[in-house]
């Protein structure tokens with residue numbers, strides 16, 4: 078019984094994967110980080126992808142998927158885009174626009190209340 082419950086829970090958590098998580102997994106499994114960086118920050122001449130406009134990023138990926146590139150440098154991307162489905166592109170671009178650098182994200186301590194002071 079416990080096993081069945083565990084399987085059920087694992088299954089529902091897989092099904093509940095968000096678009097952001099799917100995009101993140103695709104980004105990792107397709108090794109996009111090797112050029113665009115683990116934090117989507119871009120490396121050398123490879124562009125940054127973090128928090129960039131979803132519409133523009135989808136347009137670019139679909140453009141590359143069709144085997145089109147505007148420069149020799151961009152031709153590199155064709156190989157990485159050919160296998161992407163519309164859904165993959167949707168998930169990837171959600172990951173880009175919503176990207177949060179968890180390690181450096183600001184967290185605030187809600188045990189500290191600062192209201193009421195500084196009223197002079």
Ligand code: HEC
Pocket residue numbers: 104107108109110111112113122123124126134137138148150151153154157158169
């Ligand atoms: C071998 C290196 C390399 C890998 C791996 C790679 N890219 Fe790129 N990517 C590039 C280059 C080069 C460009 C074009 C830069 C330019 O416009 O000059 C580019 C451009 C892009 C752009 C357009 C950005 C812009 O500013 O126009 C997107 C979006 C993108 N890549 C997504 C991805 C995704 C998603 C993956 C993984 C599936 C990936 N890339 C893997 C090298 C790479």
